[in-house]
Amino acid sequence: MTLSAAEGPTSVPLLSETIPQNLARTVAEHGGRDALVSVEQGLRYTYTEFAGEVDRVARGLMGIGVAKGDRVGIWSPNYAEWVLVQYATARIGAILVTVNPAYRSSELEYVLNQSQASVLVAVESFLTSDYRSMIAEVWDRVPAGRVIYLHTPDWDTLLEAAETVPADRLEERSARLEPDDAINIQYTSGTTGFPKGATLSHRNILNNGLFIGEACKYTAEDRVCIPVPFYHCFGMVLGNLACTTHGAAMVIPAAGFNAKATLEAVAAERCTSLYGVPTMFIAELGEPDLAGYDLSSLRTGIMAGSPCPIEVMRQVVDQMNMSEVTIAYGMTETSPVSTQTSADDPLEKRVTTVGRVHPHVEIRIVDPATGEIVPRGTSGEFQTRGYSVMLGYWNEPERTAEAIDADGWMHTGDLAVMDDEGYVNIVGRIKDMIIRGGENVYPREVEEFLYTHPDIVDVQVIGVPDVRYGEEIMAWVQLRDGAGTTADDIEDFCRGTIAHYKVPRYIKLTDTFPMTITGKIQKFKMREQSIEELRLDSAAQVRSA
Secondary structure, eight states: OOBSEEEOOOSSOOOOSOHHHHHHHHHHHHTTSEEEEETTTTEEEEHHHHHHHHHHHHHHHHHTTOOTTOEEEEEOSSOHHHHHHHHHHHHHTOEEEEOOTTOOHHHHHHHHHHHTOSEEEEOSEETTEEHHHHHHHHGGGSOOOEEEETTSHHHHHHHHHGGGSOHHHHHHHHHTOOTTSEEEEEEEOOSSSSOEEEEEEHHHHHHHHHHHHHHTTOOTTOEEEOOSOTTSHIIIIIIIIHHHTTTOEEEEOOSSOOHHHHHHHHHHHTOSEEEEOHHHHHHHHTOTTGGGSOOTTOOEEEEOSSOOOHHHHHHHHHHSOOTTOEEEEEOGGGSSEEEEOOTTSOHHHHHHSOOEEOTTEEEEEEOTTTOOBOBTTOOEEEEEEETTSOSEETTOHHHHHHHBOTTOOEEEEEEEEEOTTSOEEEEEETTTOEEETTEEEOHHHHHHHHTTSTTEEEEEEEEEEETTTEEEEEEEEEEOTTOOOOHHHHHHHHBTTBOGGGSOSEEEEOSOOOBOTTOOBOHHHHHHHHHHHTTOHHHHTOOOO
16 A cells, blocks of 8 residues: 655755845846836846845845845835845845735734834836825834835835935845745735734745746746736746746736736747636636737646636647646645646646656645555645745744644645655645535535536636535536526536535626625625525534534
8 A cells, every 4th residue: 555645756856045145147148138027017127137136135135234034025016026026035035925915904914013114115006906095094003114015216216215224235135045044924814803914934945946846847938928917926036936937927917917918928028837726817818819818838727726627627628729738726825835736647647647846845645634655545634844944934933833844744725645756735724625415525526517517717616505405516607608508407417427515506697706806705605695595504503513
């Protein structure tokens, strides 16, 4: 019997350097190549120019008094300045606190207080969000002493402050940094309680970016389109750091996700790689003139951030020229990627699994009740250990101890299955599992079946309370434009094809799902809304042991 445990290859050594040291090596090798292109802003930097701008922002931050270890918050959608601040804070040893652009004033107040950020870089507004008003609302109750608004004279003032700091002072500061220094705090959203500040080091995110790029076979010839938000690991690690460790170009199509703008950027910039969460790829595939965009330059890309529907992956390969597209799996607390498919993997493995263990990482799948490693082919909790595990939750040792055990294993809370070749499938969250009349139902399994219906473009399955069975299955379904399929038709599609207890009792046709800015579906909000709409309050009050 083979157990569900694996260790990643170690043939490529870990980087034992800081982010600025690594960037300096890339600039020396690829200084004349494009480093950063912001299509919407009309900005383009070579690696030499990019490094110069990073240093100017870094000296500006030093000029306004930012010291090593100080926390600098950033609250903004995807602009070129976001990337400059990311690398500038790393250059001077400040800890970048990435604030979700979807946060409101109460969440901003919590993050600034919990991290004790001294400076906040922000935009004044974006779409319907008035950031300046929200900042004013909380400013008297937070420790931050200075806010710098992008695209205003504030930013010019920061750059002017750079003139007060000689270049050798910057070099002295940077030379004192260590690879294991904390460099980033990312607040992870949960279904309950306040967000937790996952604290990551240079070593954590620099190496993860390196090996993500290796799995995609990146070289300095690659141009990566990054429509996913920078505040999340998907944007700043899988995107930016995977590029700068390989001399590839970072291409920002727009400040916020727009399917048309993304496809236009791929075509105009001849991008070889495209990122997205499943909902982004679904939107791109749904563009009426998809065939009219020249996507011939695409080779690879990454789908991640939430469970990746097999049918969507197949369409991305077939319709978007992404023959070497990969799936990555991970979590913020692990920098983030623990497993990834490779461009060399068979197509079937690349569209139906989240790949195998990453280099220099250990993974195992254990019985949540006993902690014993389960045999291959058996479901259990996915756990991971290695260089990529976070330093801890910022100033929360008790919550850190709940997530990382005494042996260094990160308990993800995700349910997974490992096959005989070491490929992993994520089958759900431990808390998402539906128990209907004693039968365990994993939402992912029902979702994958419903994706095979020709009229269904997106589906999310949840459990809702039921007096008789404890829980019943509900599917929220998004149909393709013009489809006449009804809820009864979908139920008929299921009957006789999947087990009776997996057939959704309730089917809701919808155009939207509640989700975070990174495209993660918020199933707890779906459940709350469904309980109200279906009038299941009495069933929800039934207590269980």
